[in-house]
Amino acid sequence: MSLITLSHISKSYREPGSDQVVPVLRDVSLSIEGGESVAIVGPSGCGKSTLLNILGTLDTPDSGSYALDGANMEKCTPQQLAAIRSEKIGFIFQLHHLMPQCTVLENVLLPTLALKAPADDTRKRAESLLASVGLQDRLNWKPAQLSGGERQRVAVVRALINQPKLILADEPTGALDEKNAEALTTLLLDLQKTTGVSLVLVTHHPAQAARMSRVLKIHEGMLTN
Numbered sequence: 001m002s003l004i005t006l007s008h009i010s011k012s013y014r015e016p017g018s019d020q021v022v023p024v025l026r027d028v029s030l031s032i033e034g035g036e037s038v039a040i041v042g043p044s045g046c047g048k049s050t051l052l053n054i055l056g057t058l059d060t061p062d063s064g065s066y067a068l069d070g071a072n073m074e075k076c077t078p079q080q081l082a083a084i085r086s087e088k089i090g091f092i093f094q095l096h097h098l099m100p101q102c103t104v105l106e107n108v109l110l111p112t113l114a115l116k117a118p119a120d121d122t123r124k125r126a127e128s129l130l131a132s133v134g135l136q137d138r139l140n141w142k143p144a145q146l147s148g149g150e151r152q153r154v155a156v157v158r159a160l161i162n163q164p165k166l167i168l169a170d171e172p173t174g175a176l177d178e179k180n181a182e183a184l185t186t187l188l189l190d191l192q193k194t195t196g197v198s199l200v201l202v203t204h205h206p207a208q209a210a211r212m213s214r215v216l217k218i219h220e221g222m223l224t225n
Ligand SMILES: Nc1ncnc2c1ncn2[C@@H]1O[C@H](COP(=O)(O)OP(=O)(O)OP(=O)(O)O)[C@@H](O)[C@H]1O
Pocket: 013, 014, 015, 016, 024, 042, 043, 044, 045, 046, 047, 048, 049, 050, 051
């Protein structure tokens, strides 16, 4: 069974201030297996983030079906979807979205508060994951005291803390310089291989996309490969 099965997904948005309906995704079907790394590429406005948001259950398609880890997302209540997001999905965005008033360790532990029963060893896991990304000396620092690359590494650890099956990353290196961007991609791929999580990443950079095991191209809301 695939981790993700999208069947004939379509999504339109109403243009603000008018009755015009603009199709964004058209009849998209795809499967993603456990442990795969997949890039989503395509020109600006083609629907990449919309697709990622649907995969993350942050947005709902107008038609079609989405099964994640064997469960049909259309049949879930908002509460069930929130629980699925907490347990199964880690999110990384272009901007880190760390809580400025919390320390590095507290930021990493935040997603565990939403779990019904956080594991006893969660704090140890957080410390060990932070050490694995070279941040063992930064546990009690605040985000403002970190570099951009360090903040994104915290965001990566936060996405992994609940041992998700899926990481969704929307241009995770978009705010980093080339050297930090490459290092973060290497880190993501290393963690993806060691944890067995599936990684789906939106990127504008062909070199970054080529490092994933598969590249999905979108053009005008349709998959072209
Ligand atoms: N909430 C919304 N309401 C109306 N239109 C929207 C909404 N969200 C996205 N769109 C439109 O859908 C289209 C696709 O947007 P999306 O963000 O998925 O593109 P993208 O491929 O990720 O673009 P980029 O590479 O520039 O980030 C755009 O034309 C956008 O204006």
